[in-house]
Amino acid sequence: MSTPREPSLIPGVLIIAGGRGVLLEGPSGAGKSDAAVALLDRGHTLVADDAVRLHRDGDRLLGGCPEDGRGLLHLRDLGVIEVTRLYPGAFRPWAEIGLCLRLQPEPGASEAEGLLQGRRDDRWLLGIRLPRITLTDSAQRPLAPLIEAAAGQPDRPAEPAGTASRGTG
Numbered sequence: 024m025s026t027p028r029e030p031s032l033i034p035g036v037l038i039i040a041g042g043r044g045v046l047l048e049g050p051s052g053a054g055k056s057d058a059a060v061a062l063l064d065r066g067h068t069l070v071a072d073d074a075v076r077l078h079r080d081g082d083r084l085l086g087g088c089p090e091d092g093r094g095l096l097h098l099r100d101l102g103v104i105e106v107t108r109l110y111p112g113a114f115r116p117w118a119e120i121g122l123c124l125r126l127q128p129e130p131g132a133s134e135a136e137g138l139l140q141g142r143r144d145d146r147w148l149l150g151i152r153l154p155r156i157t158l159t160d161s162a163q164r165p166l167a168p169l170i171e172a173a174a175g176q177p178d179r180p181a182e183p184a185g186t187a188s189r190g191t192g
Contacts, residue, residue: 031077031149037070037086037118038062039168041172044118046075046153047170048146049126054161056098058126061167063096063110070118072096077120079149087117122152124173126161 036047036055040062047055056072064070071088072095078085088094098170107112109178123146142157156173158166 031101032089033077033148034073035075036072037075037088037120038170039068039070039115039118040171041067043122043174044070044120045170045174046120046123046146047084047099047126048123049161050128052099052162053126053128054166055126056096058161058166058170060098060104062170063106063113065167066113067171068098068113068115069094069110070115070119077149079151082151083116084120084148084151084153086120096181120148120153122174123148123155124170125155125157126166127157127159129160139146139170 034048036059038045038047038059047058049055051136059069059072070086070094074089074092075086076089078087093116094105094106098104125146142159144155144157146153146155158164158169158173
């Protein structure tokens, strides 16, 4: 499993929140870039916006920004902003990814277990398992503090051992 693979490019935003690389995924308009700028304003760091280049290093999953997007953040209605001008020191070229958050703009199902335990599963990228949490109704919620809370949480198993599939998403 530790054989290096070719890097791949996926849609998403990669930030460092609380020292942890957090991959934000979700459909266009889910609030990924807006969440990133809110986190920058709270002192966190941007790695990549819109596209994340993945690379496996042993058992670690590294994410970085394609060369033409380094230090740039694409915000709806504002266009492209230079992160390093607005937030000096708030850009890093790569980070180890430790968590995936899927932003879902529609309210999620309201099953009691999901409300109490969270909406957790696994995200497999380049053969590495990442814990994934789905944040529902993302357009109506304060994403920055929710992402900070998720990044600060210890990993919990998403499912009983042996039941997670090894798909790509």
